[in-house]
Amino acid sequence: MDQCIRFPVLTFASGSTNSMIGAAHLTGIQNGIVIDVGGTSTDIGVIVNGRPRHTHAKVYLVDDIRVNMSMPDVLSLPLGGGTIIHVDEEAKSVCVGPDSVGYQLITHGLAFGGQTITGTDVALAANLTSQIGHSTVHLPSFIIEQVLDHIINTISRGIDRMKTNQEPIPVILCGGGSILISPEQTFDGVTQMIRPPHFAVCNAVGAALCHVSATIESIVDLVPSSIDDGMQRKREIDRLTLQVQQQCERNGAHPNTVHLVDIEQVPLAYYPGGYKHRVLLTAIGQLDLSKMKGYHQQSTGQQLLPKVPVRKPQLSKPPTYMNMVNKQPMFDENGLWVIDPIDIEYIAYGVGILGCGGGGEPYHTKLSCLEMLNKSNGMIRVISPASLHPLLDLAAIVGFMGAPTVSYEQLPSGNECLLAISTVEEYLSRKVTSVFCGEMGGANGLRGLLVAASKQVPCVDCDNMGRAFPRLDQNLPFIRGQNVTPTCLCDVHGRAVLYTQETVQDAHELEETLRKECTKMGLRGGFCLPPLTGDQVQKYTVHHSLSLAWFLGKAKFSHHNNVIQAVAQAGHGQIVVADGKVVSVERNTGAGFARGHVIVDVEGRMLTIDFQNENLVARFEDNILASVPDLITLVEQDSGEPLSTETVKYGCRVSVLVLPASETMSTQEALKYVGPRAFGYDHDYIPPLHRDPVKSVWDVYYNKPSMSYSNSIMNDRAN
Structure with missing residues (x-):
């Protein structure tokens, strides 16, 4: 009880967790998938050794608010016994949910004399169940067939998303709404479908088992086993195991039942010392009822909870009343684009697409930008490259390099x-x-906005690549022979290393030198490349790439249907694979890069996508569909969200987008550094038949001549 009061956030997933534990207990299955169908939603989770599988990646608690903590890995779908079935009699078509009558099923559902067709009514009409309600339900065959097809397709995709490999696995059906799924139904990759006795109360069974757990986290030295045959590592793990078992007993578990169920060891490259690891251990045991005697809960929670001053939470996302659809950019009196929270959301999605699977997830940087806007003096402005003074303006080039996963x-x-x-x-x-x-x-696509706002200068609507590439020597100014120094790399502790002409001679040497220094800094560092004058920005950068990211985000948020097609059109690209299933992902890390390939099953044909941090080539065997420098991006089919090479996994349903590279990155000069042969492939780049120029937000929305920022400042001073 004290633990729940101190950390109430840990109870968020208690319902689905109890259902999984109860399902495992009732069936005796220790490893499998649990599908818990209620009145409004379906939760799909995985049990491993009788316990719910946990995840740290992209844990959402409420809406799109993430937390960096371990939670049960559960996929929630809008499907349940109370789901409303919308029928178009004229078109002979149905729409399943996502709204639900919920607890009002017993008054609104047809089976109970109501007027609303629900999932339960379809199950009754299809003879999947009986003895529910007091009214006989008869429905046209087209309703039954289409709803059951939708349910089967939804559950099949959900099972695929939760599996980690192609090995067949048992599935347990539980919850009162699981009557929507026949145990006789077959699914690919499923050995058996089981609906145990008392399936409707698996949640209560799991809660009644009264498991008590404890988790400890510690940063310790774990030296490689090759040094001392693993003796030091074993001593540390044994010490931590004893600690977590003792904590579990203090939490109320019976000593004879406590055992370790999970141990996670994560090397911390950024932490001082060579062998530091973050070790997370979890132990569980049965509740010792004898310890509950004499435990009296206070009549009010005030004596249990310390008084904590209530602060109004800062805005970390666009307010719900702001319209995300068809938003237009705002400009100030000098023609500068003034960024607001919706612009940040648009751009954050767009840079995910332009990341081509790499570049690091923009979520953290997006939150920092939103926080910057919340500050009293926080303002983010963007200037067109054409508005820079050729000589007086000087633009800094910024970003981070290293391993994106360190940010977790x-x-x-x-x-x-x-x-x-x-x-x-x-x-x-x-x-x-x-x-x-x-x-x-x-x-990095949002990094320029954040740094510019902190410096109180505008961000230029351009970049050096028009996308993400893995190496510094693939920056367009370096390709075109511009100076590679002065360049500075700085770590989280404020240690800066400056590289000048005396220490680094060319772009290749700069890449190799900074990559080594970045490793010493803990695989993450912020850099500033040699600043460019306004004239150099005009000649040596990819123009309007920030605008392109904005247009991609606008397409996503402004279309509820055909989102992926809208995004492809906004990027002047195409969908080369509309519907595929990821069946294999292989990754390996070397020389500071994540390399590997993703295999997507496209109606029986295997599409292979090779990556080195970013996606490089998409091919059916020897038939090349797309290659660098064009942008190859996997997007989740259900949401349209881009998938990184770090997060894509077996079972994902994906579409594959290919957007054309900018013209400046497709010249023969640039292809020597960013074309297929630059990455070791034995084929040439095939450009698209037609390449539309990228428009800026000024081209589309601003009807006044844009004024040079530097000139406007000088005019203000003169006046």
Whole structure:
């Protein structure tokens, strides 16, 4: 009880957790999938060794608010016994949900004399169950057939999403709404469908089993087993195991039943010391009822809970009253694009698409941008490259390099790029007047906005790639022979390393040198590349890539149907695979890069997508569908969300988008660095037959001549 009072967030998934534990107990199955169907929703989870599988990745509690904590890995779907079936009699078609009558089933459902067709009514009409309600239900065959097809398709896709490989696995049906699914129904990759006795009360059974758990987390040295035959590692794990078992007993478990159920060891590359690991252990045991004697809960919670001052939470997402559909950009009196929270949401989605599976997830950077806008003086402005003064303006190029997964363990301080810029400014004895990101794909795509706002200068609507690429020497200014120094790399602790012409000679050497230094910094560092004048920005960057990201996001949020098609059109691209299932993912890490391939089953044909941080080539055996520098992105079919090479997994239903690379990155000069042969492939890049120019937000929405930012400042001073 005390644990629940201290950490109420841990009870969020208690319902589905209890159902999974109860299902495992009633069937004796220790490893399988549990489908818990209620009145409004269906929860699909996985049991491993009799316990719910947990996840740290993209844990959502409420709406789209994430937490960085371990929670049961559950997929929730809008399907239940109370789901409303909408019928178009004229078209002979139905729409299943997502709304539900919920607890009002016993008054609104046809089986209970109501007027609303629900999932339960369809189950009765299809003879999947009986003895529910007091009215006989008869429905036209087209309703029954279409609803059952929808249920089977939804459950099949859900099972695929929760599996981690192709091995067949048993499925347990539980919950009162599981009458919607026949145990006789067959699904690919399922050995058997089981609906146990007392299936409707699996949740109560799981709760009644009274398991008590304890979890501890510690950062310890775990030296490689090759050094001392694993003796030191064993001592540390044994010590932590004893601690978590003792904590489990203190939480109320019977000593004779306590056992370790999970241990996670994560190396911390950024932590001082060579062998630091984050170790997470979980133990469980049966509740010792003798310890409950004499336990009296206070009549009010005030004596249990300390008084905590209530603070109004800061806005971390666009307010619900803001219309995300067909939003138009705003401009100030100088023609600068003024960014608001909806713009951030649009751009965050767009840079995910432009990341081509790499570049790091933009979620954390998006939150930082929204927080910046919430500050009293927080303002993010964007300037067109055409508005920069050729000589007086100086634009800093910023971003992060390293392993994106480090951000799950250690958030950036927010000062890395700022310190890198300051170091370069001091070396040049000149201040920058604007900022832009080195690559528009992934987390770095939002980094320019965030750093520019912190510097109180505008962000330029451009980048050096028009997407994400894995190497620094694939920046367009370097490809075209611009200086590679001064460049500065800074870590989370504020340690900055400056590279000048005396220490680094060319782009290849810069990439190799910074990659090694980044590893020393804990696989993550913020950089500032050599700043460009306004004239150089015009000549050596990919223009309007920030606008492109915005248009991609606008397409996504403005279309409820055919979202993926709308996004493809906004990016002047195409859908090369409309519906595929990921059947294999292989990854390996070496030389600072994540390499591997994803195999997608497309109606029996196997599409292979090779990646090196970013997706490089998509091919059916020897038939090349697309290759770098064009943008290849996997998107989740149900949501239209881009999938990174880190998060894509077996069972994902995907579409494959291919967007054309910018013209500046498709020249013969650029292809030497970013074409297929630059990545070791023995074929040439095949450009698209037609390449539409990328328009800016000014081209579409601004009808006044854009004024040079530097000129406007000088005019203000003159006046």
